[in-house]
Amino acid sequence: MSEVAEKFLKDSKLIAFDLDHRKKIGFNIGKYNEAFKKGLQQYDNLKLARNRAANIKRKVVNELDKYLIEFEQNFTNNGGKVIWAVDAQEARQEVLKILKKHGVKQLVKMKSMTTEELELNAFLEKEGIEATETDLGEYIVQLAGEKPYHIVTPAMHKSKEDVAALFNEKLGWDAGLMPQEIAGKVREKLREKFYHAEAGITGANFLIADTGSFALTENEGNGTLSMSMPPIHIAIAGIEKVIPSLNDLDLFWPLLSSFGTGQKMTVYNSIINGPRKPGEKDGPLETYVIILNNNRSALLEQEEQRVALSCIRCGACLNACPVYKNIGGHTYNATYSGPIGSVISPWLLGMKDYKHLSFASTLCGACTEVCPVNIPLHDLLLLNRRDSVAQKQTTSAERLLVKTSTRILMKRKWMDFFKSSTKRFFISFFLKKSWGSMRKLPNIADKSFHDDWVEKHEQN
Numbered sequence: 001m002s003e004v005a006e007k008f009l010k011d012s013k014l015i016a017f018d019l020d021h022r023k024k025i026g027f028n029i030g031k032y033n034e035a036f037k038k039g040l041q042q043y044d045n046l047k048l049a050r051n052r053a054a055n056i057k058r059k060v061v062n063e064l065d066k067y068l069i070e071f072e073q074n075f076t077n078n079g080g081k082v083i084w085a086v087d088a089q090e091a092r093q094e095v096l097k098i099l100k101k102h103g104v105k106q107l108v109k110m111k112s113m114t115t116e117e118l119e120l121n122a123f124l125e126k127e128g129i130e131a132t133e134t135d136l137g138e139y140i141v142q143l144a145g146e147k148p149y150h151i152v153t154p155a156m157h158k159s160k161e162d163v164a165a166l167f168n169e170k171l172g173w174d175a176g177l178m179p180q181e182i183a184g185k186v187r188e189k190l191r192e193k194f195y196h197a198e199a200g201i202t203g204a205n206f207l208i209a210d211t212g213s214f215a216l217t218e219n220e221g222n223g224t225l226s227m228s229m230p231p232i233h234i235a236i237a238g239i240e241k242v243i244p245s246l247n248d249l250d251l252f253w254p255l256l257s258s259f260g261t262g263q264k265m266t267v268y269n270s271i272i273n274g275p276r277k278p279g280e281k282d283g284p285l286e287t288y289v290i291i292l293n294n295n296r297s298a299l300l301e302q303e304e305q306r307v308a309l310s311c312i313r314c315g316a317c318l319n320a321c322p323v324y325k326n327i328g329g330h331t332y333n334a335t336y337s338g339p340i341g342s343v344i345s346p347w348l349l350g351m352k353d354y355k356h357l358s359f360a361s362t363l364c365g366a367c368t369e370v371c372p373v374n375i376p377l378h379d380l381l382l383l384n385r386r387d388s389v390a391q392k393q394t395t396s397a398e399r400l401l402v403k404t405s406t407r408i409l410m411k412r413k414w415m416d417f418f419k420s421s422t423k424r425f426f427i428s429f430f431l432k433k434s435w436g437s438m439r440k441l442p443n444i445a446d447k448s449f450h451d452d453w454v455e456k457h458e459q460n
Contacts, residue, residue: 001395004333005356012327012360017438021157021328028156029319035262036316042254042264053251054374057310060242064300064309067209067242068291074212078274080287087294088118094290095120095201095234099129102232102286104198108190110216110223111135112203113151113313114236114292117335117348120201131201132193134222136186143170149329151336152260152315157328190222200226204237204289205312206252208271210245214289216270217253219261224268233284235272238292240309246271252312259372260314299347302387305380308343310373317367317377323360332357339367339377346384355393358384401430412450420444 015021043049060067072082085091099107107124109115109131121142124131133142137154141147144166148154155163160179167182168175177185202223204214214235216223227233243252249271257263276283300306318324318338329337334345334354342357358381367377388394408414418426423444435441447455 002353002356004353008331008333008356008360011331011333013438015328015331016326022326024157024159024162025325025328027159028153029325032153032262032319036259036319037262039258039262039264042258049251049255050372050374053255053312053372054310056243056248056251057312057373058307060244061240061300061306061309064239064242067244068207068239070209071207071212071242072291074210075214075274075289076212078212079277080212080274080289083288083290085290085292085294088292091118091236091290091292091294092120092123095236096124096127098232098234098288099124099199102199104129104232106130106132106193106197107199107201108132108134108193108197108222108226108230109138109200110202110218110226111138111154112201112236113148113335114203114238115201116148117294118236118292120236132190132197134190134193134226135218135220136183139186139190140166143167147330147335150315150318151313151338151340157330194225194229197226197230199232199234200228200230200284201234201236202227204235204241205256206249207237207242207289207291208246208249209242211271211273213246213271213273214241215249215253216272217256217266217268219263219267221268224270227270227272227287228283231285233272233275233287234290235288236290236292238294239296240311255372256312256314259316259370295348299344302347302383304383305343305347307375308340308377308380310375311340311344312373314372316370316372320366320370322362322364322366327360339381340375343375343377343380343384346388351384351388351391351393355384355388358388416448416450420446420448 040046075082083094085094105128107129109121111133115121121131121133133139135154138148140155140158140163141149149157158166163179163182164175164177167173167177173182173185202216205217206215208215214237216227218224227235253269254265257266272287275285275287296309299309315338317340318329321338324338332338332341332345334341334349334357336344339361342360345357346354361378361381363378363381365378368375368379371377427441427444432441
């Protein structure tokens, strides 16, 4: 078992029995569930919308090279600059080159899971560049020295009391401040960061091939400020973020907001075509898009699992997952957590260290039911398990146990050969540790069903 897997099991055991954590997550996901039901009411035919979105994303995944090249050509024609990054290291270095070229020492950032994937903030800090998160949730976890807990709501694991205590500790604010008061003070503080920022970094919810544009969706306005006020704008997006046409946004934007936050539409939606044009007074002087691979091609090579690249990062599968709700987001030790993270992380980060995530599932199918683009997540988890075994990412003890148990369970004579007391001993000896100290081992009856059946029919 890898060190990453051992840490996962250890952390899961601790957090799953943390009643305070369970209460906070239950409350916050409960609020999401209420909004989610209301958000879906805008659809006359939700199934049709999901099928259309799924078909578009499947087509893009299967013709990814075509749409990415189309985006690059059109975005370049709009005056923007496209940079291709093979991996996280190359992406970080490309960002640094741009910032050094323009003498940037302080910048603002919009919420972006792709930059989290790059661990960009820590990298820039080492280079003497101040990067300030401007999404409230991201700002909270940055102040706390933590990573985002959730794809959409980074500070989901904190109560309003936790947040107030954090600002009291870090900034000396009154510990009794209400959420609205904290938001107001943060807005005032961050506004100064926007005024003095020399560059802005964002993600991109969608890269639009036919117009050479990219789309941002948010609720706080910080994304709009991050990309429009500083003279330099850098957007970082995975290769899977492309969609064919501007017209597709009328389908994807409502789906993303409905499944992500329960809104009909998020508050701020922007389409960026490139830097400011001659004669325009506002907008960045230069706009860059860094298109990131970072092992996505390894997932693309999988004929069956590549469908996971259709994900639009709404986070609905996390909110539906009973495992996520019990062990939390940080336990996954990966940028992308929950069911979608369990599918893609073994390919992005390596099957050897992250195969265990595909086994951390009840396979209940709740994730598949709520996916807006119909990704069969629970099926993909099974395929990952299959592939991990095919790649021999299993221990000799695991292989011996499965081989022996299969042989016994497939033959009635072997099932009946061992007495109930012997079966109880084997279960206790071989499975007690993996079963967990918090659960009772299943009890083997003194008489098997087969023996009971034979006995009753003999009597009749």
